[in-house]
Amino acid sequence: MLLKRFLLLLVFVGGITLTSCQQSNTKQSVKKPNIVFIMTDDHTIQAMSAYGSKLVKTPGLDRIAKEGMLFNNCFVTNAVCGPSRATILTGKYSHLNGLTDNSKVFDSTQVIYPQLLKKAGYQTAMIGKWHLGSTPMGFDYYSILPNQGQYYQPEFFENGKVVKEKGYVTDVITDKAIGFLEKRDHDKPFMMIYQHKAPHRNWLPAPRHLGMFDNTVFPEPDNLLDDFKNRGKAAKEQLMNISTDMWEAWDLKLLSSAQLDSMGKLPIETIFKDAKGDDYKQANDPTLDKARFYEVYNRMTDAEKVKWKKVYDKRVAEYRKLNPKGADLVRWKYQQYMRDYLACVVSVDENVNRLMDYLEKIGELDNTIIVYTSDQGFFLGEHGYFDKRFMYDESFRTPLLVRYPKSIKAGSVSNAFAMNLDFAPTFLDYAGVKIPDDMQGVSLRPLLDNAGKAPETWRKAVYYHYYEYPSWHMVKRHYGIRTERYKLIHFYNDVDEWELYDMQKDPKEMNNLYNNKTYQPVVKELKEQLVKLQKQYKDTNPTEAVTN
Structure with a gap:
């Protein structure tokens, strides 16, 4: 009898243990992913070897692409620093989030995705370049560069206090990111925005990288000496x-x-x-x-x-x-420009890899969605330009790499149209948080979960609107539409100019076809699509005067 009771007790205890293990495993299987959003300032795909660059090797960034997904067609809504950041945080175009240009201050009372993740149990941090003029809201910890920040011995505004640091800014930002991860609440998932100043103008390399490219002769873009033939005032007068x-x-x-x-x-x-x-x-x-x-x-x-x-x-x-x-x-x-700019890129690449190594060391790498992007692209001599702002692809397109092995097939590539408008909905989707109805982007999860293949209903065109004129670099205000084959741009305010490019025949955007009779049916169709996108995104009065 005693033996029988003892055996029954073992079965009972074993059942409890098994149930407990099953519950633990179930809890583990639905653990929310961590999120690390990495963004640089003015880093373009022409300077990333994952995108085929012949200018520089970026093994740290290439690692994300090899172990995750590379997007060939990610575009921004407004190619300038602050407006891009505001769009990413809110999931809304500039005319709705209020930050149309860098002279404005971001309205911190509006909903941003980190606040929603924090309410859902995430520990949140904002580290590095903020550049929105306001104090970050919705973060457990923040340490941000004032305005543009400094490359050497940078100051930070950290949880309400000014902190002066020694060293090179890209290294210091990474030190702070690792410091947050070390001290975080380990019982919560984390969402860390990790944003660099580099390689923003005026391109000051880390001391260890000074002169590293002095013996390198970089290949020139074919249109470095562009004469702007067949283009108007906007392209010429910047x-x-x-x-x-x-x-x-x-x-x-x-x-x-x-x-x-x-x-x-x-x-x-x-x-x-x-x-x-x-x-x-x-x-x-x-x-x-x-x-x-x-x-x-x-x-x-x-x-x-x-x-x-x-x-x-x-x-x-x-x-x-x-x-x-x-x-x-x-x-x-x-050549001098490339030597300085690319040396700044090298420091970014090293530090991104350092952060990933740390995540791997603490066992969080594969449970973390890692996103790498830039606030927009940048001209590296194409059309003879530096800087950004234009809707031309070198500026309009931004790099996007995403790593999350639980969902994303390693080495996958997507050619579908993605936008920085989509980042907030994507993070909320993976975190199991309801996406607000007023966010204008869409979750990229259908692409990420399906090796980059887009569903039939995926967007076939993207809309762009730039406002910051007159100001830095004097690029005129313009808006436009890009499809897989064509791009139509309208420059307005003190000019009224249109440009049309056949991106299949003329990917470098050298030949404006707007007045070409053969392409008039294309112009008509694109203008109709443009109006539809403007209605969709509630930008129905795009040439309304906007004062700086």
Whole structure:
């Protein structure tokens, strides 16, 4: 009898244990994924080897593509820093979220996806470049760069306090990201926005990367010396030409150590007497060139300055010796631009890989949705341009890599149209949080879960609207539509110009076909589609005056 009771007790206890294990396994299987959203500033697909770049190798970023999905056609709603960030947070176009250009302040009272994730039990963090003018809301922890931030010895606004750090900004941001992960509540899933300043203008490399490309000659884009034939005022009258609009000190670092040292002997108020005030009124004023550059140079430590002078004194000497003119000058400037810009990209690549290594070390890598993107693309000499803003693909298209092995097939590629408008709905979808009805994007999960293949109902066109004029680089206001085959752009405000490009025959957008009789049926059809998209996204008065 005692033996029988003992055996029954074992069965009972075993049943409890088995049930407990089943419940634990069930709980584990439905564990919400962590989310790490990585965004750089002005990093374009032309500078990523995963996208076939011949300019630079990016093994850290390529790792995300190899172990996840690469999107070939991810586009932004408005190719400039703050507006892109506001769109990503809200899932809404600029005219609805209120941040049409960088001079405005983001309305922090509106709903953003991190707030919704926090309510759903996520621990949330915002680290790095914020650039929205307001204080981050909906985060358990934030440490953000003031405005554009600094490359060397950067300050951060951290949970209400100003914190000064030593070191290079890309490294420091990553240190802070790892610090958050170390100290987080391990019982909660986490959502971390990890955003870099690099490789934003004026492209200051980490001390360890100074001069790393000095012996490299980079291939030039075919249209580096574009003459803008068959295009209008908008394409020609901007102020972002490598030939004429790069500042010698700020952009090209053409100040010798002797010049910098002599500036250092002047009273600070003398150096900066004209360099303060309204950033937007002074945006395109090259007379501020040397003062602005000295301000960032003066942030370096003595050891960093020694390395800097060793590299850039050679550049100054070469420039003076060659004294290039015309096309030769453009080509020379392009090479210097690439040397600095791509060295900044290398630091990003190293640090993204460092963060992924840390996630792997703590056992969270495969349970974390890792997204890599940029706030928009960037011109690397195409059309002779630097910067962004235009609806041309180099600027309009942004990189997008997503890794999450529980859902995404390694090495998959999607050619479907994605947008930065879609990021917020995607994160909420994976987290099991209801997507607000007023978000205008759609979840990318159908693509991610299906090896990149789009359902029949997926969007066939994307809509764009840029507002920041007159301002930095003087790119005129415009809106437009892009389909798989064509792109139609309308420049407005102080001009009334249309451009049409056949992206299949002319992917570099050199031949405006708007007035070509053969393409008039295409123009008519695209204008009809454009109006439909404007109604869909509630941008029904697109040329309404918008003041800065």
